[in-house]
Amino acid sequence: MxxxxxxxxxxxxxxxxxxxxxxxxxxxxxxxxxxxxxxxxxxxxxxxxxxxxxxxxxxxxxxxxxxxxxxxxxxxxxxxxxxxxxxxxxxxxxxxxxxxxxxxxxxxxxxxxxxxxxxxxxxxxxxxxxxxxxxxxxxxxxxxxxxxxxxxxxxxxxxxxxxxxxxxxxxxxxxxxxxxxxxxxxxxxxxxxxxxxxxxxxxxxxxxxxxxxxxxxxxxxxxxxxxxxxxxxMGSPSMNLFPAKIAVENGKAVAKAKLADGQDATLPFPDARGFERHDGREIILGLRPEAITDRDGADRNSQSVHVIDAHVDITEPAGSDTFVSTQLGGKEVTGRFRADVDVHPGQTFPFAINMEKAVAFDPKTEERVS
The missing domain is CATH 3.40.50.300 (P-loop containing nucleotide triphosphate hydrolases)
Known part of the structure; x- marks a missing residue:
């Protein structure tokens, strides 16, 4: 009580x-x-x-x-x-x-x-x-x-x-x-x-x-x-939510999401997450902006930072940070980069994604996939 x-x-x-x-x-x-x-x-x-x-x-x-x-x-x-x-x-x-x-x-x-x-x-x-x-x-x-x-x-x-x-x-x-x-x-x-x-x-x-x-x-x-x-x-900017698909490659679960050029970005989940049992499942992948950053700004304590080359759509300087937008799964995705990163709209740039911070949701029920 x-x-x-x-x-x-x-x-x-x-x-x-x-x-x-x-x-x-x-x-x-x-x-x-x-x-x-x-x-x-x-x-x-x-x-x-x-x-x-x-x-x-x-x-x-x-x-x-x-x-x-x-x-x-x-x-x-x-x-x-x-x-x-x-x-x-x-x-x-x-x-x-x-x-x-x-x-x-x-x-x-x-x-x-x-x-x-x-x-x-x-x-x-x-x-x-x-x-x-x-x-x-x-x-x-x-x-x-x-x-x-x-x-x-x-x-x-x-x-x-x-x-x-x-x-x-x-x-x-x-x-x-x-x-x-x-x-x-x-x-x-x-x-x-x-x-x-x-x-x-x-x-x-x-x-x-x-x-x-x-x-x-x-x-x-x-x-x-x-x-x-x-x-x-919850959060400002809010969590990025975009369609992806779980696949199992070499015994490890990965999320696959389409880049702007139609190619797949392959994002491995941490081993302990247990997503291997969801092979082939369509999901909505969630990543906070701070989990998507430039290579040097990524969390050095994480064992699950993966770099993808993606097209830069928009950059928004915000004083202490620069917000950088790209496309994943057909949705606009925003990353929080360091303020002094030399990044410009129109270029292809390495985005470092921390999959330790990723969460997955069911597209129909919108509930968390454990």
Whole structure:
């Protein structure tokens, strides 16, 4: 049993089921991120934890106690919204302690809690200002302060950074990460941004179509996606997915994929992967951009780097890297090369492919081939 248990929970609106049977157990101090595209059910699940949406079937328990019939105000949770939801007529200090005041906490205790949180979030100089005088990042800190001051069992974040510009989003992401490491609080965080999910979480639940597609650590989800949706959704740039065929040559399994000139690229799988039993099987091969690079930039610790000569379609300098595109299996494939590699569109260039990082999917079911 976890600190927060979601047990076979579903949500339906009439005949439409928007969240299918969901089981997630969250330990105390964990940072779980619910990530997925709009309409996947992640905000619905967060609202069910908060008590803002009723559960159709199943149960949600906090610290072993079922939340069935428990009002949001009695769940000892704190929620940070996308819209900040600050009172414009109150100053920052009043906004932070408003919930404590409504619960009858004496003023000396409110002031002590307010000052402690203001120091933690570095907003003490803003306590007398109104929300209209603050930047977006400052407003988000105030919203977080209002949640922190209550010392709840669980913090719920509903896309809290989506209204911020790109640089401020990165800065606030770092602040939230520091805050979690310092306070060891239990957090459930909703976002559609997979970079936020990978950088913030201790575990990720990738959602699509009302189902949890995969639940695991950031490394597990990134390196070993359960299906093609997870493979394509997580990572930027996303995983390359292209048709290939497994063949067994001299007792070893290889993936064969067509190059732009119609020739086969032969890519041997590592021996321990066991793909020999799938001889002749059509697959979708998945490779992250960092597994496709220039020869000198390849992983020197890997025993399964194989070089193919391929036509360069596009090069995209990106500061610390150069992204280089070619064709495999009739699909555009992007590799992450070193910034100073002398590579140009139109030339044939050696691409080093690390097959230790390759994953294979069934083209019909889109599930991982083990």
């Amino acid at each position: 976890g600190f927060l248990d979601i047990k076979n929970a579903t949500k339906s609106y009439g005949a439409v089921k928007v969240l299918h049977e969901t089981d997630i157990s969250i330990e105390e101090g964990e940072f779980l991120v619910l990530v997925g595209p709009s309409g996947c059910g992640k905000s619905t699940l967060l609202n069910m934890i908060a008590g803002l949406e009723e559960i159709t079937t199943g149960d949600i328990a906090i610290k072993g106690q079922s939340m069935a019939g428990v009002r949001p105000a009695d769940r000892n949770i704190a929620m940070v919204f996308q819209s900040y939801a600050l009172y414009p007529n109150m100053n920052v200090g009043q906004n932070i302690v408003f919930g404590l005041e409504m619960h009858g906490v004496p003023k000396p205790e409110r002031d002590t809690a307010m000052n402690k949180v203001a120091d933690l979030l570095q907003i003490k100089h803003l306590l007398d200002r109104k929300p209209g005088q603050l930047s977006g990042g400052q407003r988000q800190r105030v919203a977080m302060g209002r949640a922190l001051v209550r010392d709840p069992d669980v913090f719920l974040f509903d896309e809290p950074l989506s209204n911020l510009d790109a640089k401020l989003r990165v800065d606030m992401r770092t602040e939230i990460k520091k805050l979690h490491q310092k306070l060891k609080t239990t957090i459930v965080y909703v976002t559609h941004d997979q970079i936020e999910a990978l950088t913030l979480s201790t575990r990720i639940a990738v959602m699509f179509g009302g189902h949890v597609q995969q639940l695991g650590t950031p490394k597990e989800v990134y390196d070993n996606p359960a299906n093609m949706f997870v493979a394509g959704f």
